[in-house]
Amino acid sequence: MKDQAVPEDAPDLMAARRLSTKETADRLGVKPETVYAYVSRGQLSSRRAPGGRGSTFDATEVDALARRSGRRESSVAGTGDLVFRTGITLIESDRYYFRGVDATELALRHSYEEVAEWLWTGVLRPGIRFAAPTEALAAARRAVGALPAHSGSTDRLRVAVVAAATADPLRFDLSREAVIAGARSLIPTLVRALPAVSGGPSTADDRERTSGEEERTSGKEVGLARLLWPKLTARPADGPSVAVLDTALALLIDHDLAASTLAARMAASAHAHPYAVVSAGLGVLEGPLHGAASGLAHRMLAEVLERGSAVPVVADQLRTGRGVPGLGHRLYASEDPRARTLFALLADVPEAAPALAAAQDVVATAARHAPLHANVDLALAVLSVSCGMSAEAGETAFAVSRTAGWIAHALEEYGERPLRIRPSGQYGGPRPPQPLPSAER
Incomplete structure (x- = not known):
């Protein structure tokens, strides 16, 4: 655990895998009344929600019932994209959550190993460490x-x-x-x-x-x-x-x-x-x-520090038709919450001040061209540049x-049906029958 006491609400992390009646109904693809019918038949167990309002249900148990009943689908017809039900991460309203818990709060209060262990098991184990065989x-x-x-x-x-x-x-x-x-x-x-x-x-x-x-x-x-x-x-x-x-x-x-x-x-x-x-x-x-995007942001920040201003660097990026590394994210309308969290921590690291100022200069300069916000790649670049790391x-x-x-x-x-992820290709080649190919002479 990080250098602070376990928060008073830590037990709530273990309860994060419990679903409301509506969430359970949505996950099963049934009406709320049917959820309680499952309870009465012993197919689901319930627990009164805090404050006595409604019931809560164990996510693992709900998912098991969904698989048995065939309710969970690997895709949604008509959307053209694969859609999977998952209980791990939710991204909405410019925030993201691990099993319903604010991911940035988790990361600030708990170590990497503690968060990983909790995601896998649903159990918070303060001070856990992983060992290599x-x-x-x-x-x-x-x-x-x-x-x-x-x-x-x-x-x-x-x-x-x-x-x-x-x-x-x-x-x-x-x-x-x-x-x-x-x-x-x-x-x-x-x-x-x-x-x-x-x-x-x-x-x-x-x-x-x-x-x-x-x-x-x-x-x-x-x-x-x-x-x-x-x-x-x-x-x-x-x-x-x-x-x-x-x-x-x-x-x-x-x-x-x-x-x-x-x-x-x-x-x-x-x-x-x-x-x-x-x-x-x-x-x-x-x-x-994807993962290599932070390296592009690192090189850009290093150049900004070398040239003393983000203006010529951003201009060069735009002149060559490239986007500005470390800016914008398709899932967030404003600043990436991961970047916001890391920037706040980096502000307390004196060695990071120049790189942090360079990143702010990049954001402000690019804003003249398009209203893009910092993403996590730019925050990682500040960390790597300020700590003498490679790109x-x-x-x-x-x-x-x-x-x-x-x-x-x-x-x-x-826990799902094996090989369920099987998209269909839309064939666009020559229609059969076609003659056998002949060797070039």
């Missing part, structure tokens, strides 16, 4: 160490996932308990398999020495954000900056059905094991329009964090 970590480090020096962090993470999977002969166990246990092991394995930024050891002896130093600092009291810190920057860790990184990790865990999450759910729909689910997510995340640091943090979200979605998808 020795065999899986050794396999991941060997595989990552064999990559070319120019390999990017996402390359290393993809290889580490595959290596960790080979070290887990029970990876095909898709029971909820096994998947969650594997996730607790996989995430720290990915982080600790990455080389430190300090240039990276060049010999086997150096690698072993670096490993030993990490072992002495990776006890149960060390959170994932602090383990990740030396993989992103050579600067010594300080409390405020690590706290910002930890909050960023918690904020980025999930964001509804982003492209990488959809890929992860499709893999889970085919009952791919959790490592393969994470691999599917990582494959999509690397695109410049890909934001993508690395994004990938590590989102792994927990992909696992949460996999847990949901494993």
Whole structure:
């Protein structure tokens, strides 16, 4: 847990998975009266809502009934888009929620591991830490160490996932308990398999020495954000900056059905094991329009600081027909709540002042052209620029964090009808019958 006491409303986090009568009816596709009929027949259990107004229902129990009755659909006819019912993230009115709880409040009050654990289990476990198994970590480090020096962090993470999977002969166990246990092991394995930024050891002896130093600092009291810190920057860790990184990790865990999450759910729909689910997510995340977007914002901010003004930099972006990195989000009309939260924390980090001012300059300058607001990529860029991180640091943090979200979605998808995600293609090629192709002469 972060450096503060557990809030008085912490028990409410565990209750967040309870649904109102209306929410239950909507999820089941029935009338409220039918919900109470299910209760009377013993198919659902209910609990009086606080204050005695109405009843509440356990989301897991409701989803199980929905699957048995065939009410849940993978798509909505006529919309042209796949639509999935999910109990993980809700985005509305320029805010977003994890299982009905304000995600920004969760991230400010709880560590990345606590939020991830609660998303998976519905249980808040203050102070929980994830540990990497020795065999899986050794396999991941060997595989990552064999990559070319120019390999990017996402390359290393993809290889580490595959290596960790080979070290887990029970990876095909898709029971909820096994998947969650594997996730607790996989995430720290990915982080600790990455080389430190300090240039990276060049010999086997150096690698072993670096490993030993990490072992002495990776006890149960060390959170994932602090383990990740030396993989992103050579600067010594300080409390405020690590706290910002930890909050960023918690904020980025999930964001509804982003492209990488959809890929992860499709893999889970085919009952791919959790490592393969994470691999599917990582494959999509690397695109410049998704996880790599923060790198573009990083380079832009660095240029603004070098040139002393955002005006020529933004002008260059617009002149070449490119959008301004770090601005705008299709799901928010105003500022991305994740960016707003991180900017507020970064304001208390003295080293972040120049990069924060540069980001504000970018927003103000771009506003002359279009009313766009900052998104989380710009906030990640402020963190990476001010802490001496590389341009890909934001993508690395994004990938590590989102792994927990992909696992949460996999847990949901494993409970659905297998292979239900099967869109139909609209054929636009030549109509048959066509003659067989002939070889060129």
